[in-house]
Structures are given as structure tokens and as C-alpha cells.
Amino acid sequence: MPAPAYSTPEDNRENTAGALPPGMVLGPDGKPCRTCTDWKSWSKIGKSKSKKESKESKESNTTTTTSQTGNTASAAAAAAAAAAVAGAGTGTDGSSSFNYEAECPPDKEILGRATWTFLHTMAAYYPEKPSAMEQSTMKSLLSSFSQFYPCGYCAEHLRQEMKVDPPKVESRKELAWWMCGMHNKVNEMLGKDIFDCNKLDERWRDGPADGRCD
Known part of the structure; x- marks a missing residue:
């Protein structure tokens, strides 16, 4: 489609402090617009969030076994989310276990x-x-x-x-x-x-x- 008439990642870089990946488009509400953006660009949001959550989880680890177990589970969940958003989930036979087009809102x-x-x-x-x-x-x-x-x-x-x-x-x-x-x-x-x-x-x-x- 043609260049966005009201916003682009460049237009909003100052407001988002560089948080938006290349190709991401913001909607009139100032939030990332899924239906204005291709999936490859959209999936990078999920990857970015998962990395941040994983980092925060590691930094908040306590010395207790219970806290360590909880943080490990949180990091694993974040990694799984990143794989799902990226369409990289695989089954035991190596086949894809996630179908973006069938399971997710449209890009x-x-x-x-x-x-x-x-x-x-x-x-x-x-x-x-x-x-x-x-x-x-x-x-x-x-x-x-x-x-x-x-x-x-x-x-x-x-x-x-x-x-x-x-x-x-x-x-x-x-x-x-x-x-x-x-x-x-x-x-x-x-x-x-x-x-x-x-x-x-x-x-x-x-x-x-x-x-x-x-």
C-alpha cells in the first residue's frame, strides 16, 4: 500500500523512543496497528516484549528455590511466547505447530x-x-x-x-x-x-x- 497518510515509525520515533521495529505503523490512537502492518514487522513486537520480560525475570530472581523456580518458568513462558509470535513453534517431528493465518487476527x-x-x-x-x-x-x-x-x-x-x-x-x-x-x-x-x-x-x-x- 502507499505510505501512511497519518503516521509512520519515523513520525513516531520521538514518542516511542525507538521502541518500534522497522516497518511498524501506528494507528490514529498512537498504538501499533496490526491491520496496517505486515506480519514480519508485527512479530518483532512480540519478540521484543518476550526478551524484555525474560530479562526482567532474571533480574528479579531471589535466592530462594521457590523464587528461582518461578522465574525459570516465567522465562520459559516468555521464550515460548516469542516462538509462537514469530511462527517458529515446531512439533516433535519438526513440523510447524503454529499457523499464523488460521489462528491470529489478520495483518x-x-x-x-x-x-x-x-x-x-x-x-x-x-x-x-x-x-x-x-x-x-x-x-x-x-x-x-x-x-x-x-x-x-x-x-x-x-x-x-x-x-x-x-x-x-x-x-x-x-x-x-x-x-x-x-x-x-x-x-x-x-x-x-x-x-x-x-x-x-x-x-x-x-x-x-x-x-x-x-
């Missing part, structure tokens, strides 16, 4: 993929000849969507793009192509491949002609 990438899937599919099933009410409702939906999308700077970018190129809701094809154009603007900024908008129905509604999706 920017996961949320983005799910959102585009929804938007393209919605456009693919939009009426061929929508009524005036349906057109108005779609405009309202997209306007509301751009206000409440969880990634703040992504939402701001969409609002700006919609001012320049308002949603085209006069027909199913126009909406689908408009949505494809919006997606490709993001793809281009991220250095990703541009999607062929001529294949919209094949991808989001009908499936490929060879029937492999049937």
Missing part, C-alpha cells in the same frame, strides 16, 4: 487479500441493470467502506482515489472494471503484477473454461 496482507476477494466477488454479482436505488446503495456501501476499513492509511488512500475516480455503478461490468482498476493501482504501487481485467468473470464468477474449478 495487512491477510486483510487485504480477503477484502479484495469480497469486493471483486460483490462486483461480479452486481445487477446487470441496477435500479436507481441499487446504484445509490452501492455508492453508500463503498463510501462507508472507505471510512471504516481497519487499515487507516489504506482507507485514506481509497477515499482519495474515489474522489479522483468515483465508483461506476451504472452496470455490473462498469463496477467490476472500476474495482479492477482500483486494485491494479495498488498492485502497481506495491510492485505486483497487473491483473488482466478482461478475465474478471473467469476469476470471480464463472471460473476457467477448462472447468477445473467446477
Whole structure:
């Protein structure tokens, strides 16, 4: 996505005393924003917290056996948390025992993929000849969507793009192509491949002609 409109790790470095890892983005509330940040950057918060907790645990050890046992358990728990957040947990056979995408709240990438899937599919099933009410409702939906999308700077970018190129809701094809154009603007900024908008129905509604999706 484009650079954050309201905050970046650099913008907030003074307030966080360098606590944020590279790539981390703060939300409007001044706290790290999971849905604005990729998982690799987000996981570094967990690692940092676990190291700090482990260090504090060691420093607070007492000479009693009970305290030593408690601190050892605390350090072990911190290490386990760090491994889990980093996606590094493994089973006895060496296989991964932790699936970030299936078990955790979405990061920017996961949320983005799910959102585009929804938007393209919605456009693919939009009426061929929508009524005036349906057109108005779609405009309202997209306007509301751009206000409440969880990634703040992504939402701001969409609002700006919609001012320049308002949603085209006069027909199913126009909406689908408009949505494809919006997606490709993001793809281009991220250095990703541009999607062929001529294949919209094949991808989001009908499936490929060879029937492999049937």
C-alpha cells in the first residue's frame, strides 16, 4: 500500500523512543496497528516484549528455590511466547505447530487479500441493470467502506482515489472494471503484477473454461 497518510515509525520515533521495529505503523490512537502492518514487522513486537520480560525475570530472581523456580518458568513462558509470535513453534517431528493465518487476527496482507476477494466477488454479482436505488446503495456501501476499513492509511488512500475516480455503478461490468482498476493501482504501487481485467468473470464468477474449478 502507499505510505501512511497519518503516521509512520519515523513520525513516531520521538514518542516511542525507538521502541518500534522497522516497518511498524501506528494507528490514529498512537498504538501499533496490526491491520496496517505486515506480519514480519508485527512479530518483532512480540519478540521484543518476550526478551524484555525474560530479562526482567532474571533480574528479579531471589535466592530462594521457590523464587528461582518461578522465574525459570516465567522465562520459559516468555521464550515460548516469542516462538509462537514469530511462527517458529515446531512439533516433535519438526513440523510447524503454529499457523499464523488460521489462528491470529489478520495483518495487512491477510486483510487485504480477503477484502479484495469480497469486493471483486460483490462486483461480479452486481445487477446487470441496477435500479436507481441499487446504484445509490452501492455508492453508500463503498463510501462507508472507505471510512471504516481497519487499515487507516489504506482507507485514506481509497477515499482519495474515489474522489479522483468515483465508483461506476451504472452496470455490473462498469463496477467490476472500476474495482479492477482500483486494485491494479495498488498492485502497481506495491510492485505486483497487473491483473488482466478482461478475465474478471473467469476469476470471480464463472471460473476457467477448462472447468477445473467446477
